[in-house]
Amino acid sequence: PEPPDVVAPEAEDIPELREEAKGCRRCPLWRDATQTVFGEGPENADVIFVGEQPGDQEDLAGKPFVGPAGKVFDSILDDAAIDRRKVYVTNAVKHFKFEPRGKRRIHSKPNAGEIQACRWWLDKELDLVKPNLVVALGATAAQSLLGKAVPITKMRGDVIEREDGLRVFVTIHPSFILRIRDHEDKAAERERFLQDMRKVRKLM
Ligand code: URA
Secondary structure, three states: OOOHHHOOOOOOOHHHHHHHHOOOOOOHHHHOOOOOOOOEOOOOOOEEEEEOOOOHHHHHHOOOOOOHHHHHHHHHHHHOOOOHHHOEEEEOOOOOOEEEEOOEEEEOOOOHHHHHHHHHHHHHHHHHHOOOEEEEEOHHHHHHHHOOOOOHHHHOOOEEEOOOOOEEEEEOOHHHHHHOOOHHHHHHHHHHHHHHHHHHHHHO
16 A cells, blocks of 8 residues: 555645645746745635736735735725635635746736646635635636636626535626726726625625
8 A cells, every 4th residue: 555645635724725835836837936826814714805816016925915906905895894804815826927028027817727727726725715705806717716718897796606506706806997097987997896895795
């Protein structure tokens, strides 16, 4: 028989899983990224928010949603009376994918293979946290959680129940608000996202 230490033990909690994910080589994105950015939050959280992938600042800090999109996210959660410290926040893809442009690193979209490879970790986070609701922030998260591409603008605000019973709330990614230049449009889009977060709070 195989000696027991040959088979990696199943992670029994989020800190163990985070530790395991540090050495992830399931797709090539680990090569250029600084570190794995794993999910964060209480293991008994009622809700999991899933973003796309860490950005430049998240890659350096090792924490999800701490950069510009994270600031927008935090302020809207606050307005919706959702306490970020009580929710679990993670990403569909856990390494930063970018193109170097001079000294800057420009975000680049994860592809279907990278999303699929990283689903392994997201599934385990879902298994351990067992949330009542998962919020897909944007197309990448929705694709990872639902196993197919879904039209975000059409599905936004909808709750989709998966075959395993998990409820997935679909909405936009907060970076979408960040990119709007026109002040009125930006304010309107922020308000729509705030309404989505108020719905989430009722569904939690
Ligand atoms: N955008 C994401 O999708 N996730 C982060 O962690 C930061 C920005």
